[in-house]
Amino acid sequence: QIAEALGYEVTWDDEAKRAELTKGPHWSAVTIGEDNYNFARMSISLGTAPVLKDSTTYVPYEFLEEVLRVEVELTKEGAINILK
Numbered sequence: 415q416i417a418e419a420l421g422y423e424v425t426w427d428d429e430a431k432r433a434e435l436t437k438g439p440h441w442s443a444v445t446i447g448e449d450n451y452n453f454a455r456m457s458i459s460l461g462t463a464p465v466l467k468d469s470t471t472y473v474p475y476e477f478l479e480e481v482l483r484v485e486v487e488l489t490k491e492g493a494i495n496i497l498k
Contacts, residue, residue, distance in 0.1 A: 453481045
């Protein structure tokens with residue numbers, strides 16, 4: 415939902431258990447259970463693998479900063495605010 419709100423087109427590959435995010439020339443992919451996040455055709459480890467729960471893919475909030483390159487703030491209540 416966050417990636418789509420940031421203008422990314424998100425597609426799901428059920429066989430590979432992978433979500434692909436595309437926005438213009440920017441492409442990224444996350445695979446459920448693998449701590450390898452693709453950014454600019456390179457693999458980045460964030461220390462936590464994405465999980466699938468109730469048909470939604472959850473990634474660590476660092477994914478927003480390190481891969482999608484947006485500035486975020488995590489509140490005490492656990493909400494994520496996108497600053498830029």
